[in-house]
Amino acid sequence: MNDSKLNDSKLNDFDLIDFQRKARNTTCPQKLFALWDQVCTLYERGQISAYEWNEMKDLLKPSISKASLVRIMVDDSFERKTA
Incomplete structure (x- = not known):
């Protein structure tokens, strides 16, 4: 199974x-944004209400x-230190 089919089946x-x-157990910002992106993709495809x-x-x-x-x-804070 190729990656796009695998991703589609996951979605x-x-x-x-x-x-x-x-969402409640994730503290990593990247994972939170990825989860949100996945939810938005599902919604845009009409796969969730x-x-x-x-x-x-x-x-x-x-x-x-x-x-x-x-x-x-x-x-x-980095900008203040370099200014």
């Missing part, structure tokens, strides 16, 4: 409870916002 197996568990998309958005948004804020703070 077709959406389990809201499982995705929510993954608006309800499922909103549930995941409500769960992931605070964590992604915090990760983004930390990134901004770190970048800002």
Whole structure:
């Protein structure tokens, strides 16, 4: 099976409870963004409902916002040190 078929089969197996568990247990910003990207792809393809998309958005948004804020703070601290 090629990679695109493997990825498609993974995307077709959406389990809201499982995705929510993954989101709650993930602390790595890259993995959070990847999970959000996967949810958006499923929604755009019509493979999940608006309800499922909103549930995941409500769960992931605070964590992604915090990760983004930390990134901004770190970048800002480096800019201050080099200025």
